[in-house]
Amino acid sequence: MMEFQDLQIMAEQERTRRKAIRIHCCTSSGCQASGALELFHQLQAAVEAAGQNERVDIIGVGCMGFCGQGPMVSVEADGVLFEHVRPEQAPEIIASLDGGPCNVKQGDHAHPFFARQMHIVRRNGGVIDPERIEEYIAVGGYQALYHVLHEMSPAEVIDAITRSGLRGRGGAGYPTGLKWATVAKSPGERKFVICNGDEGDPGAFMDRSILESDPHLILEGMSIAAYAVGADQGYLYVRGEYPLAIARLQKAIAQARKHDLLGSQIFDTSFNFRVDIRVGAGAFVCGEETALIASIEGRRGQPRPRPPYPAEHGLWGYPTLINNVETFGNIAPIITNGADWYAGIGTERSKGTKVFALTGKVRNTGLIEVPMGMTIREIVEELGGGTPDGTPVKGVQTGGPSGGCIPEALFDTPVDYESLAEVGSIMGSGGMVVMDATTNMVEIARFYMEFCMDESCGKCIPCRTGTVQMYRLLSKISAGQATAADLATLEQLCHLLRETSLCGLGQSAPNPVQSTLRYFREEYERLLRKRVTINLTSR
Amino acid sequence: MAARTLTINGTLISARSNETVLEAAREAGISIPTLCHLDGLSEVGACRLCLVEIAGSPKLQPACHTTVTEGMEVQTDTPRLKAHRRAIVELLFAERNHICAVCVASGHCELQQLAVEVGMSHVRYEYLSPDCSVDISHARFGIDHNRCVLCTRCVRACDEVEGVHTWDIAGRGTNARLITDLNVPWGEATSCTSCGKCLLACPTGAIFSRGSTVAELERDASRIATIVAARNERW
Structure with a gap:
């Protein structure tokens, strides 16, 4: 049986076994793709070869965020950061610990990309080994769960989450506390908690990174949620395209079970909670909550009309709480630091931070976590560093296939749920694609429509x-074959899909078209075929 | 069972508290177009033809899936709804190869009837003309995918009434296709009991009895509801 004292003992043991120097090597998917695993082994070999085993530890850590500069290596004590490290440079890095010459490209922690960020959900990313529960416990992990189980009633937990102002990070921004309260009040013999990790927007990888870098943070958040709403079973729905995240979650669940942090009578209370993983088979629509539930139940992943909402009638008909990965990532920090602390970050109606995947025509690509209310300009120009070749920025696409394009003229829009909706886009799950002056906006709209068509x-x-008709019309416009009548039909279809589609995928599919029409209409009109008039009288 | 009063298109009507807007409207003689709905089967709310406006709700709601509430104000026939319905029917006609002139169900077809009801004079969208197959491997029935509208009435009749679930859907989006068992020809689908309920449920000429020719296929879809009602009474 795990007690609070055991947590402290484990944390203390972990801290004392640490060697003088910890070198962090990112082993997340992004850096692995550019050879981080080989680098990790070479670093270990270099330590061995230099006879530094007693002093230096090489730790495979989660994502550091600056994915465009990977593989990344950092030295914990002196804060040195290495970028684009090649495996053969490992001995050089180890030698540099004792003042040896080092020509490996060094990063700068004071760079706005790092300095302007605020890490809550990603606080352990790039710092701890995600495959060892001891490291998570050493940084205070599972203490929030203990606190909740022993010192708070479920109602007090829900009240804390409500007061924090946290809103759903999956995209729609539904108040998390309200959702928890609804599930808690819905009558049911059983209740379930589901973590939605079916991240599918093109260019978005926030959830993957969080799951790969800090799986226990999500398990702890889910456990706290389960206690608050009265659930005893949780499901982590992760898309099959994230094998590393799945492997690390499996490991994390096994470790948590072994230490009685999942299972029966957690922390010697009457609270029981088990978590199982369900792997998605690749359908984007399974990110929609009712389709996700159908998929867990073993049925075809299709949405159903709401109401009834899953909070009342969810998995197998029982009240079910579904939150996104990033939402669950905020729970333990809110409990630890207090609702008021969290409510003090961000804007009036959007609290806390948001993780974005910054990609596209931007110098610094990667994952960023910034306080709500930062302007798009700050993100693109300061953190992102503008376009790589200095071409003027044209706009930014947020929210993936359900979002819209925001032109450069509106870059002073603060990043919060309401402001983004006002300019015709959405917060979405956090994809942010920067586009420069050479980007063809009709092609962008066509790309997203093709995605929605394939994923319907x-x-x-x-x-x-x-969506098929809209894709064909956009292709026709793009090829210079369309008339003004085709454009009118396209706009009518936008209206039809928004008002009549069954789920969010169809209702928001017109967003990329409508927002590009709103701000870049001349790009469409330039491509339209002119009406041909035949002069009959001259015959 | 408590009663509710509501207004549909300005007319006050009464309904049982567990009724849907669609049921209440039909009882009061107010017609709302439907396609995926069939009395006796579960509701899926997929065709979007029965969408109605409800005062106080910014979103259109499917009448088949919305329970009546006291004082509800429903509009079923506004210009906005009419335009949407016509567009949806046009989209269906453009999606597959619906050629009434050579169809067994011509004259007895719900899709054809819908086109008349919504006033479809022509189709504004590009015909997709997909390459669809016809499966006549079954001894008594056949399925022509050219005429299928993916309403899933056959899937539900087979699953919920016959209790077999021979039918299902494979593939996604416009590539979705009805399949029998694990996508084998219908004649080889061992689970099929040849009961013919799918034939009764089909709104178009997609599922037909072999040997019927142009406009010959007449069937009574209400028999599904009769079967279900009879079972509920007896059991």
Whole structure:
């Protein structure tokens, strides 16, 4: 049986076994793709070869965020950061610990990319080994869960989450505390907690990174949620394209079970909670909550009309709480630091921080976590460093296929749920694609429409066939074959899909088209075929 | 069972508290177009033809999936709804190869009837003309995918009434196709009991009895509801 004292003992043991120097090597998917695993082994070999085993530890850590500069290596004590490290440079890095010459490209912690960030959800990313529960416990992990189970009633937990102002990070921004309260009040013999890790927006990898870098943070958040709403079973729904995240979650669940942090009578209370992983098979629509539930139940992943909402009638008909990965990532920090602390960050209606995947025509690509209310300009120009070749920025796309394009003229818009909706986009899950002056906006709209067409489940008619018609019209416009009448039909279809589609995928599919039409209409009109008039009288 | 009063298109009507807007409207003689709805089967809210406006709700709601509430104000026939319905029917006609002139169900087809109801004079969208197959491997029935509208009435009739679940859907989006068992020809689908309920449920000429020719296929879809009602009474 795990007690609070045991947590402290484990943390203390972990801290004392640490060697004088910890070298962090990112082993997340992004850096692995550029050879981080080989680098990790070479670093270990270099330590061995230099006879530094007693003093230096090489730790495989989660994502450091600056993915465009990977593989990344950092030295914990003196804060040196190495970028684009090649495996053969490992001995050089080890030698540099004792003042040896080092020509490896060094990063700068004072760079706005790092300095302007604020880490809550990603605080352990790039700092701890995600495959060892001891490291998570050493940085205070599972203490929030203990605190909740022993010192707070479920109602007090929900009250804390409500007062923190946290809103759903999956995209729609529904108040998290309100959702928890609804599930808690819904009658049911059983209740479930589901973590939605079916991240599917093109260019978005926030959830993958969080799951790979700090799986126990999500398990702790889910456990606290389960206690608050009265659930005893949780499901982590992760898309099959994230094998590393799945492997690390499996390991984390096994470790938590071994230490009685999942299972029966957690921390010697009557609270029981088990978590299982469900792997998605690649359908984007399974990120929609009712389709996700159908998928967990073993049925075809298709949405159903709401109401009833999953909070009342969810998994197998029982009240079910579904939150996104990043939402669960905020829970333990809110409990630890207090609701008022969290409510003090961000804007009036959007509290806390938001993780974005900054990609596209931007110098510094990677994952950033910034306080709500930072302007798009600050993100793109200061953190992102503008375009790589200095071409003027044209706009930024947020929210993926459900979002919209925001032109450069509106870059002073603060990043919060309401402001982004006002300019015709959405917060979404956190994809942010920067586009420069050379970007063809009609092609952007066509790209996202093709995505929606391919990912439509086929259940409701407007989305199933409307997206095909819209894609064809956009292709026709792009090829210079369309007339003004085609553009009018396209706009009518936008209206139809928004008003009549069954789920969010279809309802928001027109967003990329409508927002580019709103701000870059001349790009469409330039491509339209002129009406040909035949002069009959001259015959 | 408590009663509720509500207004549909300005007319006050009464309904049982567990009724849907669609049921209440039909009882009061107010017609709302439907396609995926069939009395006796569960509701899926997929065709979006029965969408109605409800005062106080910014979103359109499917009448088949919305329970009546006291004082509800429903509009079923506004210009906005009419335009949407016509567009949806047009989208269906453009999606597959619906050629009434050579169809077994011509004259007895719900899709054809819908086109008349919504006033579809022509189709504004590009015909997709997909390459669809016809499966006549079954001894008594056939399925022509050219005429299928993916309403899933056959899937539900087979699963919920016959209790077999021979039918299901494979593929996604506009590539979705009805399949029998694990995508084998219908004649080889061992689970099929050849009961013919899918034939009764089909709104178009997609599922037909072999040997029927142009406009010959007449069937009574209400028999599904009769079967379900009879079972509920007896059991």
